[in-house]
Amino acid sequence: MIKELLKHAGEYMRYTILTPFIVALEVVIETMIPYITASLVDQGVIAADMGYIAICGSILVSMAIAGGTLGIFSGWSASKGSTGFAKNLMDGMYSNIQDFSFSNIDKFSPSSLVTRLTTDVMNIRQSYQMVSRLSVRCPLQLVFALAVTFSVNWKIGLIFLGIAPVLGVGLFFMIRFAYPVFMRVFKSYDKMNKVVRENVKGVRVVKSFNSQGEEIEKFDDASGDIYRNFSMGERVLALNGPLMQLCMNGTILLIAWFGANMIVSEEMTTGELTMMISYSMQILTSLMMFSMVLVMITMSRASAERVVEVLREKTDIVNPEEPIYEVANGDIEYKGVGFSYVADPNKQCMSDISFKIKSGEMVGVLGGTGSGKTTLVQLLPRLYDATSGEVIIAGHNVREYDIKTLRDNVSVVLQKNVLFSGTLRENMKWGNNDVTDEEIDEALRLSSSIDFTSTFKSGYDHHIEQGGSNLSGGQKQRLCIARAMIKNPKILILDDSTSAVDTRTDRNIKQALRTAKADVTKIIIAQRISSVIDADKIIVLDNGHINGIGTHEELMKNNLIYQEVYESQNKGGSDNE
Numbered sequence: 001m002i003k004e005l006l007k008h009a010g011e012y013m014r015y016t017i018l019t020p021f022i023v024a025l026e027v028v029i030e031t032m033i034p035y036i037t038a039s040l041v042d043q044g045v046i047a048a049d050m051g052y053i054a055i056c057g058s059i060l061v062s063m064a065i066a067g068g069t070l071g072i073f074s075g076w077s078a079s080k081g082s083t084g085f086a087k088n089l090m091d092g093m094y095s096n097i098q099d100f101s102f103s104n105i106d107k108f109s110p111s112s113l114v115t116r117l118t119t120d121v122m123n124i125r126q127s128y129q130m131v132s133r134l135s136v137r138c139p140l141q142l143v144f145a146l147a148v149t150f151s152v153n154w155k156i157g158l159i160f161l162g163i164a165p166v167l168g169v170g171l172f173f174m175i176r177f178a179y180p181v182f183m184r185v186f187k188s189y190d191k192m193n194k195v196v197r198e199n200v201k202g203v204r205v206v207k208s209f210n211s212q213g214e215e216i217e218k219f220d221d222a223s224g225d226i227y228r229n230f231s232m233g234e235r236v237l238a239l240n241g242p243l244m245q246l247c248m249n250g251t252i253l254l255i256a257w258f259g260a261n262m263i264v265s266e267e268m269t270t271g272e273l274t275m276m277i278s279y280s281m282q283i284l285t286s287l288m289m290f291s292m293v294l295v296m297i298t299m300s301r302a303s304a305e306r307v308v309e310v311l312r313e314k315t316d317i318v319n320p321e322e323p324i325y326e327v328a329n330g331d332i333e334y335k336g337v338g339f340s341y342v343a344d345p346n347k348q349c350m351s352d353i354s355f356k357i358k359s360g361e362m363v364g365v366l367g368g369t370g371s372g373k374t375t376l377v378q379l380l381p382r383l384y385d386a387t388s389g390e391v392i393i394a395g396h397n398v399r400e401y402d403i404k405t406l407r408d409n410v411s412v413v414l415q416k417n418v419l420f421s422g423t424l425r426e427n428m429k430w431g432n433n434d435v436t437d438e439e440i441d442e443a444l445r446l447s448s449s450i451d452f453t454s455t456f457k458s459g460y461d462h463h464i465e466q467g468g469s470n471l472s473g474g475q476k477q478r479l480c481i482a483r484a485m486i487k488n489p490k491i492l493i494l495d496d497s498t499s500a501v502d503t504r505t506d507r508n509i510k511q512a513l514r515t516a517k518a519d520v521t522k523i524i525i526a527q528r529i530s531s532v533i534d535a536d537k538i539i540v541l542d543n544g545h546i547n548g549i550g551t552h553e554e555l556m557k558n559n560l561i562y563q564e565v566y567e568s569q570n571k572g573g574s575d576n577e
């Protein structure tokens, strides 16, 4: 896992490698300071030699300045290395997410992807920075300080060896308890992000239903979870402080006690005692920092696992080895197609679907909500792959095509389609980057968008807000249709894309498509029979099965569901013309 993450350090690795070298120099200087201080006390202060004091004093000052400067440099290179690493990690995750198929996205949920891209990466960055600075400092300082202590007075050295296991056992138990708690914390972050995402996206619905109270409760519940888990984890980790204090004070007490006795029996000088106390501080501080590194690693291990999961996720829809780069025409054939969603593998969402559509035909798809209309058409551009059977376009299984070629030729206006913030022209360019103004103009005309886009003062530079929030529902739908047309596809699919458009405009769009896009296969999913009444054929879906296929006249004669829908829509006056 660590190897996989480190691959992303890339060009910033040099800073991470540089840091330990600077830190090592820092440590050498820091460990020499008490040694020189001891000699200043013994040979300068006690012998009252002012000249010696001045020399030692100036050495100490220069060492302190050098140490401080090195500290600044090591901090700089560690933070440069870690922020660069975090940036690359986010880039890596983001580009992998771009390749995700719809089922990959179903698996993670968008809110969890957001937490992983932000909070989790920041956690990893923090501990990476800490590790790059402290992983060398702690052991080096420990070894140096212990070596000097043992060489000067081995009895005092033994005190440290006695304290170390106490500290080790304490830390082991702390980390064991804290890890599962932090794993839960990140799950709670996912939950909170989900609530925020849902609420912010649907803020208008929330307001119109006056359900702010419930939403606040939901958020409270999610943030409460984070509070409980985080404070529990922190409580466990907070024991680190008292444990370190106990060890530190205990050591100083023992050194003072044994040291005083040794001074009395002239086994040790006063300077040596001050040196021992300084080293004991260094040894215990490095142990404390080491424990902090362990704690940080504990916290970020959970994050690292979640990040690696995203990096490792392979899209399940990949290009074939020798892809076909041309879609010859818009012929479609479904041969015994079955499908179930990964999230719900036991439920066969669609089974035994077989039909043929000739290039250029206009085909309607009708069926109750949840009958599988969206699922049916998503198999054509390989947003999902069929679980069984074959989906064939122009004589080849869709899996044989290059994915980009396939998606350029099968243009879908998704049921939940979105516009992006930017100008009208930028939005249209999503369909085709090289589109000319004339082509945009034609697409806007065919999708009946021109009536309202011609009123925009800044024309194609008119700014569209995120999600198209400064447009009406029907206007958004029409621009989405225009954007899909700009691709010049062989197959155009409109998934309930005119539901917010009045019947007359709906009819105009269909008429324009029929005449101007005569060679394009058009699949139109609709709730209203009036939208598909003059289609070449209409497919009636029921519970994932084909209930009937035929023209309006044929279905009126022999299809019960179709007749019922027709009756209800005409009697109920659902035709809103």
Ligand SMILES: Nc1ncnc2c1ncn2[C@@H]1O[C@H](COP(=O)(O)OP(=O)(O)OP(=O)(O)O)[C@@H](O)[C@H]1O
Pocket: 106, 341, 342, 343, 344, 349, 367, 368, 369, 370, 371, 372, 373, 374, 375, 376, 415
């Ligand atoms: N991403 C998904 N994961 C799991 N199940 C799903 C997913 N999307 C749809 N389903 C299920 O598949 C079935 C068919 O859904 P589909 O979206 O194809 O229906 P539909 O006919 O388009 O309905 P509507 O008219 O409401 O758009 C439903 O039972 C739905 O619950």
Ligand SMILES: [Mg+2]
Pocket: 373, 374, 375, 415, 495
């Ligand atoms: Mg649908």
